[in-house]
Each structure stands twice: as C-alpha cells, then as structure tokens.
Amino acid sequence: MKAIVITPGAPEVLQLQEVEDPDIKDNEVLIKVEATAVNRADTIQRQGMYPPPKGASPYPGLECSDTIEAVGKFVSRWKVGDQVCAILSGGGYAEKVAVPAGQVLPVPSGISVKEAAAFPEVACTVWSTVFMSNRLSAGETFLVHGGSSGIGTFAIQIANARGSKVFVTAGSEEKLTFCKELGADVCINYKTEDFVARVMEETGGKGVDVLLDCMGAGYFQRNLDSLGFDGRLFIIGLMRGAVAEFNLRSLFAKRLTVQAASLRARSPENKAEIVSEVEKNVWPAIVAGKVKPVIYKQFPLSEAAEAHKLIESSQHIGKIFLVP
Numbered sequence: 001m002k003a004i005v006i007t008p009g010a011p012e013v014l015q016l017q018e019v020e021d022p023d024i025k026d027n028e029v030l031i032k033v034e035a036t037a038v039n040r041a042d043t044i045q046r047q048g049m050y051p052p053p054k055g056a057s058p059y060p061g062l063e064c065s066d067t068i069e070a071v072g073k074f075v076s077r078w079k080v081g082d083q084v085c086a087i088l089s090g091g092g093y094a095e096k097v098a099v100p101a102g103q104v105l106p107v108p109s110g111i112s113v114k115e116a117a118a119f120p121e122v123a124c125t126v127w128s129t130v131f132m133s134n135r136l137s138a139g140e141t142f143l144v145h146g147g148s149s150g151i152g153t154f155a156i157q158i159a160n161a162r163g164s165k166v167f168v169t170a171g172s173e174e175k176l177t178f179c180k181e182l183g184a185d186v187c188i189n190y191k192t193e194d195f196v197a198r199v200m201e202e203t204g205g206k207g208v209d210v211l212l213d214c215m216g217a218g219y220f221q222r223n224l225d226s227l228g229f230d231g232r233l234f235i236i237g238l239m240r241g242a243v244a245e246f247n248l249r250s251l252f253a254k255r256l257t258v259q260a261a262s263l264r265a266r267s268p269e270n271k272a273e274i275v276s277e278v279e280k281n282v283w284p285a286i287v288a289g290k291v292k293p294v295i296y297k298q299f300p301l302s303e304a305a306e307a308h309k310l311i312e313s314s315q316h317i318g319k320i321f322l323v324p
Contacts, residue, residue: 002324003059003094004304008048011305011312014060014093022057022091022098026072029101031084034066035117035298036092037150038307038320040214040237041264045090046308052090053265061092061322062264065107065117075101083107085116087124087271089264093304095324102272105279108286111293118293118319122154123282125236125263128274130155130212131162131281133259134232138163140209143199143226145219147184148175150319151236153294155212156182158282161290167208169195171314178317182294199226207231207254217241224250224258235260294318 005017024030042060044050052058065085068078078084078101086104091097107116130136136159144155147168159166160183167186168179176187186202188195199208207228213219218240223233224247231254250256263271285291298321299307307320 001095002301003091004061004301006046006058006060008046011046011308014046014304014308016302016304019059019094021096022094024070024072024098025100026074027100027102028072028098029068029075029078029084029104030070030096030098031064031086031104032066032069032096033064033092033094033324035114035321035323036061036064037117037121038304038311038322039063039121039150040239040311041262042093043308043312050264056089057091057094057097059091059093061090061094061097062088063117063120064088064092064097065113065115065120067113068104069096072101077101078104083113083116085120087120087263087275093301093322095301100268100272102268103275105275105283108283110287110289114321114323115293115295117321118150118295119154119282119286121263122150122319123158123278124271124274125151126155126158126212127278127282128263129234129236129259129261130159130210132274132277133261134210134234134257136162136164136210141165141167141203141228142210142212143167143169143195143208144212145169145190146214147179147187148317149214150294151212151214152179153182153318154291156184157291158285160184161285167199167202175317196222196225203228210234212236215240217244220244221246221250224256227254227256229254230256232257233259236262296320298323300324
C-alpha cells in the first residue's frame with residue numbers, strides 16, 4: 001500500500017511511499033481508507049515532538065473512514081464490507097490501517113462514508129473531556145477557544161444541542177460569523193477583545209462553568225479568571241506554551257478543577273469506553289441533523305504537505321481531509 005512516511009522537519013518531509021500492508025491482530029479490523037482528517041497533533045508528530053504510542057503505526061493520521069476489508073478472529077461485532085469510521089493511534093495517512101475493534105464506529109445514518117472521517121477524533125476528544133470528565137450539563141455555560149477549528153466547530157454543535165450556552169473565541173469576523181451560524185451564543189474576537197472581560201460581562205460576573213482550551217500556558221491564568229465557582233478547565237493543547245506561572249489563590253477562591261489529557265496516549269480499553277459513550281450519546285445527534293460535519297478542504301494524500309501548511313496557517317474553518 002501507499003502511506004505518508006515522516007522524517008522530522010517542515011511539511012515537505014511528508015512523502016508518499018510504498019510500504020508493507022499492516023498486519024491485523026486478533027482483536028483488530030483492517031480498514032480501507034477513503035478519507036482521513038488532518039489534526040494539529042499530526043503536525044507536531046511531523047516535527048518529531050509527538051511520537052506514536054508503542055506498537056502503533058509510525059504513519060500519521062488519527063482518524064479515518066471507509067470499509068472493513070478483514071477482521072481478526074476475536075472480533076464479533078464487525079464484518080467484512082461494513083462501512084465504518086475509527087479513531088486511531090496512527091496510520092490514517094495510508095491506503096489501509098489496522099485498528100482495535102473497540103475504536104471503530106458505524107457510519108451515522110444520513111452521513112456519507114467520506115464525511116464520517118470528520119467525526120472520530122473531535123467527537124471522542126470533546127465528549128471525553130467536556131462531558132465525561134467535566135460533566136457539562138444543560139443550562140451551564142461553556143467556552144471553547146479556537147471555535148472555528150475542527151474541535152471548536154464540533155464542540156459548538158454538541159454543546160448547543162445538549163442545552164448549554166456556548167461561548168467561543170476566534171481570530172476573524174468571518175470565523176466568528178461561522179461559529180454563530182453553528183449555534184455559538186457569544187462570539188469573541190481574541191485579537192480585538194479581552195475574552196475574560198467579555199465572559200464576565202455576558203455572565204453577569206459569574207464566569208463560565210466549563211472551558212476547553214488548546215492554548216496552554218499563554219492562556220492559563222486568564223482561563224482561570226474566566227471560570228465561575230466550581231468551574232472546570234480541561235487543557236488539550238499547548239499552542240501558546242507549556243510552562244505557566246499562575247496564582248494558586250484562583251483555584252482556592254472558586255474551587256476550580258484543572259485537568260489535561262491527550263486522547264492518543266490513552267489505553268485501548270479507555271478509548272473503547274469513550275467510543276462506546278460517543279456512539280450512545282453523540283451519534284443520535286448526528287443522525288438527527290443537530291451536529292453536521294464541517295469540512296473546509298480536501299487534498300490527495302500525495303499533497304499532505306499542502307494540507308499541513310494550511311492547518312498551520314489557521315486559515316481554515318473545520319476539518320481538512322486527505323483522500324488516498
């Protein structure tokens with residue numbers, strides 16, 4: 001098969017090469033890849049700073065969709081020919097990928113097989129952090145930074161569908177307008193506004209209940225300042241640094257909870273639990289049309305470098321696809 005092979009460096013190091021087909025284990029399925037999505041984590045792996053977990057595919061790509069070509073002997077739910085999407089520990093930038101059966105999801109009704117590749121990574125990330133860990137519930141307020149990103153566009157829709165008031169930050173009026181159309185209630189241009197002041201203004205000084213952050217150190221203290229009493233912060237990215245100095249009194253005064261995690265490093269068992277919860281709680285919203293795929297552009301797999309340049313430019317809205 002063909003796959004994108006990495007030697008660490010700039011986007012141009014992404015090269016399409018002939019490689020061996022993956023072997024599947026007894027608890028895995030082999031998926032022919034129609035589409036995979038580009039994620040920020042892929043760009044960090046390309047730079048040599050985010051290696052795949054032990055035993056995972058060395059090729060980038062954290063989600064995919066298409067048809068099952070083979071199943072391991074211990075796999076009971078899935079069969080050859082099933083149309084599925086999956087969350088991966090790596091290997092999506094290829095024509096085929098082996099994945100544990102517990103990380104596979106059916107293509108939601110009303111969504112094309114290709115469109116389904118927009119969901120696994122964002123759905124599992126947002127559901128596990130915002131809902132499973134931070135227990136966002138109807139009537140609560142929720143802020144997500146990078147509202148126009150793949151994570152952001154999904155988070156807006158699912159939080160809105162479940163009855164929360166949604167705040168977003170983004171860097172242009174075009175992006176904010178798009179977020180508003182997706183269901184965001186309060187849209188803040190972080191380049192021209194102080195998001196803490198705006199959050200406090202919109203919440204009557206209370207702050208938001210849950211905050212999903214991809215920025216890290218550069219936003220850490222301001223994130224704490226944006227939270228209300230019993231507020232919950234979940235950090236999933238470090239785009240503005242990894243080392244922060246902050247006032248611990250912020251935590252005591254408002255009884256705040258701060259968590260951080262990446263999805264890729266979780267155990268197969270934990271990923272399977274998350275996937276099961278996503279199918280139970282998110283898939284019905286997709287089928288009902290309350291959550292839709294947001295796809296900005298697709299590239300052939302051979303142009304992975306161009307896709308990486310685009311995501312690193314932050315000019316996109318939603319997901320960027322690679323198509324073998």
